[in-house]
Amino acid sequence: MDFSAHAERVLDTALARGAAYADVRFERSRSERIEVRNGDVAGLSDTHSGGFGLRALVDGAWGFAACALFDDASLDAAAGRAVAMARAGASASRQRIGTIPLEAFVDQYVTPCERDPASVPLGERVALLLDAERALHSAATIAVGRAWLDLWRTDKEFYSSSGSRIAQTIYQSGGAISALAVGDGDSQVRMWPGDRGMYFGGGWEVLELAELRENAARIGEEAHQLLSAPQCPSGTMDVILGGSQVSLQIHESCGHAAELDRIMGWEANFSGTSFLDPSERGKLHYGSPIVNIEIDNTMPRGFATVGYDDEGTKSVRADVIRDGILVGFESSRDTAHLIGSASTSCVRAESWEHVPMIRMCNLNLRPGDVPFEHLFDDVRDGVYMEANRSWSIDDRRLNFQFGTQIGWEIKHGKRGRMLKNPTYGGITPVFWNSCDAIGDAASWFEWGTPNCGKGEPMQTGRTTQAAAPARFRNVAVGVGYGR
Amino acid sequence: MDADARRALAERVLARSRADAMEAIVSSDHRALTRFTHEFIHQNVDIENVAIRVRAIVDGRTGVASTNASDDGALDAVVKRATEIAAFAPRRTEPPLLATYAAVTAPAAAYVDATANATPEERALVAGAIFDQAATNGCWCSGYVTTSTGGVTIVTTSGADASFDGTECGANVKMTAGDSTGFAERYSTDVRVLDGYLLGSRAVRKAQRSAHPISVDPGDWTVILEPAAFGELVHFLGDHFSAQAYDEGSSFLSGRLGERVMGAGVTIRDDYAHARHPDAPFDWEGNPKQRLALIEDGVARTIVTDSEWAGKLGRPNTGHGLPAPNAYGPYPLDLVVDPGTASLDELIASTKRGLLVTRLWYVRIVDQRKTILTGMTRDGTFLIENGAIVSGVRNLRFNQSLVDALGACTFSNDQQRTGGYSYALVAPAVKFERFNFASTTDY
Numbered sequence: 001m002d003f004s005a006h007a008e009r010v011l012d013t014a015l016a017r018g019a020a021y022a023d024v025r026f027e028r029s030r031s032e033r034i035e036v037r038n039g040d041v042a043g044l045s046d047t048h049s050g051g052f053g054l055r056a057l058v059d060g061a062w063g064f065a066a067c068a069l070f071d072d073a074s075l076d077a078a079a080g081r082a083v084a085m086a087r088a089g090a091s092a093s094r095q096r097i098g099t100i101p102l103e104a105f106v107d108q109y110v111t112p113c114e115r116d117p118a119s120v121p122l123g124e125r126v127a128l129l130l131d132a133e134r135a136l137h138s139a140a141t142i143a144v145g146r147a148w149l150d151l152w153r154t155d156k157e158f159y160s161s162s163g164s165r166i167a168q169t170i171y172q173s174g175g176a177i178s179a180l181a182v183g184d185g186d187s188q189v190r191m192w193p194g195d196r197g198m199y200f201g202g203g204w205e206v207l208e209l210a211e212l213r214e215n216a217a218r219i220g221e222e223a224h225q226l227l228s229a230p231q232c233p234s235g236t237m238d239v240i241l242g243g244s245q246v247s248l249q250i251h252e253s254c255g256h257a258a259e260l261d262r263i264m265g266w267e268a269n270f271s272g273t274s275f276l277d278p279s280e281r282g283k284l285h286y287g288s289p290i291v292n293i294e295i296d297n298t299m300p301r302g303f304a305t306v307g308y309d310d311e312g313t314k315s316v317r318a319d320v321i322r323d324g325i326l327v328g329f330e331s332s333r334d335t336a337h338l339i340g341s342a343s344t345s346c347v348r349a350e351s352w353e354h355v356p357m358i359r360m361c362n363l364n365l366r367p368g369d370v371p372f373e374h375l376f377d378d379v380r381d382g383v384y385m386e387a388n389r390s391w392s393i394d395d396r397r398l399n400f401q402f403g404t405q406i407g408w409e410i411k412h413g414k415r416g417r418m419l420k421n422p423t424y425g426g427i428t429p430v431f432w433n434s435c436d437a438i439g440d441a442a443s444w445f446e447w448g449t450p451n452c453g454k455g456e457p458m459q460t461g462r463t464t465q466a467a468a469p470a471r472f473r474n475v476a477v478g479v480g481y482g483r
Numbered sequence: 484m485d486a487d488a489r490r491a492l493a494e495r496v497l498a499r500s501r502a503d504a505m506e507a508i509v510s511s512d513h514r515a516l517t518r519f520t521h522e523f524i525h526q527n528v529d530i531e532n533v534a535i536r537v538r539a540i541v542d543g544r545t546g547v548a549s550t551n552a553s554d555d556g557a558l559d560a561v562v563k564r565a566t567e568i569a570a571f572a573p574r575r576t577e578p579p580l581l582a583t584y585a586a587v588t589a590p591a592a593a594y595v596d597a598t599a600n601a602t603p604e605e606r607a608l609v610a611g612a613i614f615d616q617a618a619t620n621g622c623w624c625s626g627y628v629t630t631s632t633g634g635v636t637i638v639t640t641s642g643a644d645a646s647f648d649g650t651e652c653g654a655n656v657k658m659t660a661g662d663s664t665g666f667a668e669r670y671s672t673d674v675r676v677l678d679g680y681l682l683g684s685r686a687v688r689k690a691q692r693s694a695h696p697i698s699v700d701p702g703d704w705t706v707i708l709e710p711a712a713f714g715e716l717v718h719f720l721g722d723h724f725s726a727q728a729y730d731e732g733s734s735f736l737s738g739r740l741g742e743r744v745m746g747a748g749v750t751i752r753d754d755y756a757h758a759r760h761p762d763a764p765f766d767w768e769g770n771p772k773q774r775l776a777l778i779e780d781g782v783a784r785t786i787v788t789d790s791e792w793a794g795k796l797g798r799p800n801t802g803h804g805l806p807a808p809n810a811y812g813p814y815p816l817d818l819v820v821d822p823g824t825a826s827l828d829e830l831i832a833s834t835k836r837g838l839l840v841t842r843l844w845y846v847r848i849v850d851q852r853k854t855i856l857t858g859m860t861r862d863g864t865f866l867i868e869n870g871a872i873v874s875g876v877r878n879l880r881f882n883q884s885l886v887d888a889l890g891a892c893t894f895s896n897d898q899q900r901t902g903g904y905s906y907a908l909v910a911p912a913v914k915f916e917r918f919n920f921a922s923t924t925d926y
């Protein structure tokens with residue numbers, strides 16, 4: 001791809017029509033999905049999409065126009081529409097927000113990829129899923145077996161009127177298996193890996209690492225066993241969360257809470273606000289002193305790892321919670337400017353036709369020093385919970401209630417019988433301050449989420465919350481079935 | 484792009500077919516959004532796109548490929564990819580059937596020129612009227628004004644030729660006043676009904692009336708959910724009406740057709756022609772949609788099917804297919820809950836002690852088969868005592884089986900379209916005699 005001539009035309013047109021600054025992303029993406037369901041290839045699709053999205057800043061207000069056509073007339077029309085949108089916005093607005101970047105980058109970035117998915121024959125891809133799905137039916141109660149994979153490649157070029165010219169090729173891949181057991185008026189689900197599958201930046205090697213075939217029979221058997229497992233008890237007790245559930249806990253109760261656009265009310269009517277305030281930086285005891293959470297948009301295998309974000313900011317690492325204290329936020333250029341800070345490179349758009357906005361990217365809980373098996377050691381009465389099934393949190397990210405697919409009783413430091421329908425709830429900072437042990441680096445993994453929703457119209461984001469299993473004291477358990 | 488242009492594009496696709504059968508879906512849309520917060524517009528968006536989806540069938544095998552480019556090279560490539568995938572894919576248990584020609588009529592007022600031609604200045608005027616209400620009343624507001632035009636054309640080598648054009652518009656606003664918030668929304672096909680003053684002042688009244696909210700104890704409450712709140716729950720019933728979920732056992736309806744499953748007076752339909760939400764008269768396979776009573780006076784009457792599940796279960800095709808490839812089964816996209824006879828004010832007046840809820844948030848499934856849902860109240864929750872609203876209430880979390888709640892309920896006599904960008908359905912307000920709240924917040 002080389003859209004430099006198109007970029008020059010569309011940016012020049014936007015500036016000529018009155019924009020003080022403009023930037024444009026040209027993108028071509030390919031997404032392939034294969035899904036096997038009960039022995040059938042229920043979905044086999046290959047989607048190509050291309051177009052450009054242009055931002056124009058006029059009198060401190062942004063306009064955005066997107067178009068799939070690249071001819072001169074379409075480029076000119078899009079520039080006109082973006083400027084008109086910005087001008088109409090400025091006429092009604094009682095504040096000004098837009099900032100013009102001082103830096104310009106000329107660079108390129110390609111996701112490290114051990115095996116390009118394009119080199120894997122379609123037959124090999126389908127065979128993997130058919131084999132894994134077949135193995136899920138390890139018990140007669142398995143009513144639905146599913147196995148799927150997603151492969152994405154996005155080529156994008158970013159140009160700005162400040163002089164940036166950035167070319168990137170992003171590879172993202174992942175897949176999962178799922179078994180639904182039905183019997184006696186009940187249904188129970190199990191998935192692998194984790195609760196969303198294994199997704200991160202890279203190629204076919206992600207699917208090999210996921211070991212779908214190797215784990216399918218066990219996952220089917222666990223779904224079957226859950227039908228007759230005892231109900232998770234209710235009460236206040238200690239909880240150990242598996243790594244993927246800690247990842248979900250970070251995502252919902254830290255990641256979204258620390259998005260600076262939410263904090264400033266930019267998502268108030270839909271996704272909500274946050275209990276956090278910029279004035280609490282350096283003061284708020286978000287968690288216990290062992291809780292350290294950081295943005296790392298440079299990490300290998302990060303699902304959100306890129307060279308530059310979608311407003312042309314170079315990817316960075318930045319602390320959000322250090323030794324339990326709130327120290328930073330996920331931000332864009334505009335929002336960071338408002339608190340006298342620098343962008344943490346967290347701006348993403350789902351595709352060329354989506355407006356860039358702050359997204360949770362790679363936001364990780366640093367590992368602790370406790371080997372996984374020793375997390376159980378001094379738990380007298382508790383539950384070990386794995387793999388999310390239900391998740392809900394209020395619009396300020398305080399009151400949460402989560403459920404997992406499976407649990408195990410813990411008595412006197414030992415993991416005991418399987419439990420079904422585990423749920424727990426709490427208040428965000430109280431919960432994170434009850435964290436007294438985090439698994440070591442050996443149990444830490446880059447859990448990716450392919451379907452984080454935010455914005456209107458809703459944009460789907462791809463994000464990693466790397467985490468290890470962790471222990472929390474005195475948690476309200478069984479709350480989902482409390483009546 | 485109009486229907487003729489979409490049809491011409493679809494025919495250029497089918498003319499390239501070397502498959503046994505082929506379907507071309509061409510969808511065009513032009514969407515605009517003016518989103519605001521703190522009385523400034525922070526997202527002002529205008530998007531145009533045309534997408535082409537090709538389903539090829541070769542020897543009973545299916546392949547799907549998509550593109551949004553329409554030059555000859557792109558069409559050659561998308562047809563080739565779909566055909567290659569189909570030639571390779573394993574054969575399905577149920578052979579795929581493409582739609583044949585069927586006469587369908589779009590519901591009245593699905594397309595309104597004023598909406599299709601709306602400008603950014605018109606949307607800014609609606610937003611500006613909301614800003615005025617916020618400024619005048621010492622509040623701040625966030626929300627959006629949106630207008631869009633969308634069209635779809637489905638043509639198959641089996642003779643189907645279906646087109647639909649529709650417009651959508653909406654505005655919503657959350658108003659914040661110190662320690663309380665309020666909400667108002669309006670969705671339609673006609674932009675001329677969007678009244679920023681009305682929406683802004685309604686949201687202001689909600690926010691002001693819920694100022695200095697008090698805490699109430701969790702537990703079982705009589706609760707009245709306004710349409711925006713009730714819609715968040717009804718939305719989760721959609722999966723249960725799917726033939727796939729019914730057959731596989733994850734639906735609460737599984738094996739219960741013909742039985743009473745909810746209280747008398749509960750009628751839930753799927754109706755693409757409802758005046759408050761006129762939608763396409765055909766599904767994503769190009770088959771005509773049937774207007775169905777899914778629950779009638781509390782009795783489970785039927786489920787929705789597509790071509791595959793009609794064949795599997797030996798039932799009629801109700802026209803509720805989603806775009807291929809579809810692993811999720813058929814789905815009712817146009818849910819409607821029938822109204823009752825009392826006004827919302829009368830529902831409140833008949834409540835000795837209860838809660839009035841404006842809006843719910845982050846509703847999620849706790850237990851699919853039992854229809855247990857959890858979520859939070861937001862943007863205007865009130866205590867009712869002796870038939871009158873007496874105070875705002877701090878927000879609460881609920882855990883409740885929706886089907887159980889619908890066992891004892893009363894509906895208001897007016898329906899609203901709700902759902903915004905997330906979904907679209909038509910619902911009245913509902914009064915549940917027993918609704919379980921599990922925990923509270925301090926705001």
